[in-house]
Amino acid sequence: MxxxxxxxxxxxxxxxxxxxxxxxxxxxxxxxxxxxxPRLAQFELIEGTANEHALVRVIxxxxxxxxxxxxxxxxxxxxxxxxxxxxxxxxxxxxxxxxLVAGEEGLSSVVQNxxxxxxxxxxxxxxxxxxxxxxxxxxxxxxxxxxEIISQKGERSVQGDISAEIAGKRMQGTISRTVNANGSARxxxxxTNLDFSAFVPxxxxxxxxxxxxxxGGIIIDVDFSGEGNTSISxxxxxxxxxxxxLRILEDEYPxxxxxMEIIWDANEATFDxxxxxxxxxxxxxxxSGVMAMGxxxxxxxxxxxxxxxxxxxxxxxxxxxxxxPIEELQFLGWSAPLYGAVGIDHLAATSGDFKMVVxx
Numbered sequence: 001m002x003x004x005x006x007x008x009x010x011x012x013x014x015x016x017x018x019x020x021x022x023x024x025x026x027x028x029x030x031x032x033x034x035x036x037x038p039r040l041a042q043f044e045l046i047e048g049t050a051n052e053h054a055l056v057r058v059i060x061x062x063x064x065x066x067x068x069x070x071x072x073x074x075x076x077x078x079x080x081x082x083x084x085x086x087x088x089x090x091x092x093x094x095x096x097x098x099x100l101v102a103g104e105e106g107l108s109s110v111v112q113n114x115x116x117x118x119x120x121x122x123x124x125x126x127x128x129x130x131x132x133x134x135x136x137x138x139x140x141x142x143x144x145x146x147x148e149i150i151s152q153k154g155e156r157s158v159q160g161d162i163s164a165e166i167a168g169k170r171m172q173g174t175i176s177r178t179v180n181a182n183g184s185a186r187x188x189x190x191x192t193n194l195d196f197s198a199f200v201p202x203x204x205x206x207x208x209x210x211x212x213x214x215x216g217g218i219i220i221d222v223d224f225s226g227e228g229n230t231s232i233s234x235x236x237x238x239x240x241x242x243x244x245x246l247r248i249l250e251d252e253y254p255x256x257x258x259x260m261e262i263i264w265d266a267n268e269a270t271f272d273x274x275x276x277x278x279x280x281x282x283x284x285x286x287x288s289g290v291m292a293m294g295x296x297x298x299x300x301x302x303x304x305x306x307x308x309x310x311x312x313x314x315x316x317x318x319x320x321x322x323x324x325p326i327e328e329l330q331f332l333g334w335s336a337p338l339y340g341a342v343g344i345d346h347l348a349a350t351s352g353d354f355k356m357v358v359x360x
Contacts, residue, residue, distance in 0.1 A: 001027035005039055011123070020119035026126045032058060035075070035089055035300060037098065045139055056132050056139060062092050067273045070338055076296035093269035095295035097232050104187055104224055107149070107158045107177045110189075114151040123148045123218050129164075135338070136201040140168055149175070166198045169215055187223040192217045196244070212242035212255070222264075237262040246280040251317065253281030269293045273307075283317040289331075300338040307331045326351040 003025040003094070010019065032041040034136045046055040050315075068075040088097070127145035144163045144334040147320045149160035160175035173191035178184065192216045197204035222235035238259045256279045265273040275288040289307030296302050312326040332346040347358040 010075055021121040021123070021125040022119050024127065026128075027124060028127070031129065031131045032065075032134065033131055034065070036065060037090070037095060038131070039065075041132075043130075045130075054139070056134075058132070069191050070300075075300055075338075082243060089295050089297060089300060091293045091295035092264070092303070094295070097266055100169055100187070100222055100232060101224070101230055101351060103228075104177070104185060105174070107160075107187070108185070110149050110158055111156055111177075121148065121150050134202065135270045138164070140198055142198075144170075144230050167192060168193055171195070171215075175277060187220075187222045187224065188270075189220045191219075193243075194218055209249055211247045212241075212244055213247065214255075216241045216243050217259075219259075234264045234265040234266045237264060243279075253283070253317075255280050275310075281317060282321075283313055283314040286310040296336070299336045299341075301336075302336070303335045304336065305331065305333055324351075 001024050005025060005267045006024040007023070008019045009021055017257055018045055023338055030041055031038050033039075034042065041058055042055050043058040044055060047184035048054045066077050069078070074265065076135070110122055113122075124145055124147040127147070128144040129145060131140045131142075133140065142168075145162070145164045147160065147162045149158055151158045153330040156179040158175070158177040161173070163170060163172040164177060165171075170192055171193045173189060173194075176188045178186050194214050195213075195218060197213060215276070219238040220238075221233065223233050223325070225233055235320045236255045237260075239262065241257050241260065244255045246255055258276055260276045260278075261274040263274070264270075265272070269292055271293070273287070273289045275286055278287050287309055288309070289305060291306075292304045294302045307330075309329040309331075310327065312329060313322065314326070315321050326349060327348045328348075330348045331344070334340065334343045334345070344358060344360065349356045349357075
């Protein structure tokens, strides 16, 4: 980082609060993310010519993480960290828990510093974060990161604001941590103008036939429990897709939808999607379902899906409107995202006297 600033607030000191304010100026972080999760690293990006791909050279230091090959027969893990137990793959549900608990621990440390009289305000100004995703072969940059977290002595709550520039788009958000009477913590994060593909790359795959791009919003409301709030019972996600567009081949359809409510049960690794009207262009459907996140030691993260679409009104721009909507479509199946594989256990469509059932 360029500088470490330590300021002093006379107003907070008069109120009996820690007066120190700590600011990191222009810190730069580099993170490598693969099937074993995110970790700090050092790497350099070597730009390719017009006919070559860019290269990322990772400087690992004394210990190297295993390499994972994605092969037809399954994942091949070679090597291990010196002196560490064998690493195992985690499901996307486990990684979500891991990252949220890490965030709770960070905010809890701010509260503890306020209680100890060390400081009451922690800020980052003009920070940058580079993430190398070796699974999807992407390098993402978060620039002009601004963060301010404030805690007051005697109060276990934390309030914060965060913003960052991703691919030329400015996302903004707020962070709120409160503690319940029984000592459990609640974390609410609200982010607007978020490019979802920055965190879920395959959503906007330029080579895919179907993609969702643009910006939307998300609210994450999570409950923590256990000693030191180290476990998560679950929470609620509200996802706003307004501002995104659905691309099918070369055609673009603006998305209009009410915020999608998802109830998360962390222990069961399930995500219950409440019924939501999803509209792209002149087509729409009422969507609901349940997803369960798991992991297969041969083929990596997996997902089982049970979804239901009702009132399916399909009106592509090059065709006239349908006489009436398709009444219902039910899908039960699974997915292994690393392999782009989708399995159909049961698919049933109903419209008037017509019914189609597919299984296998």
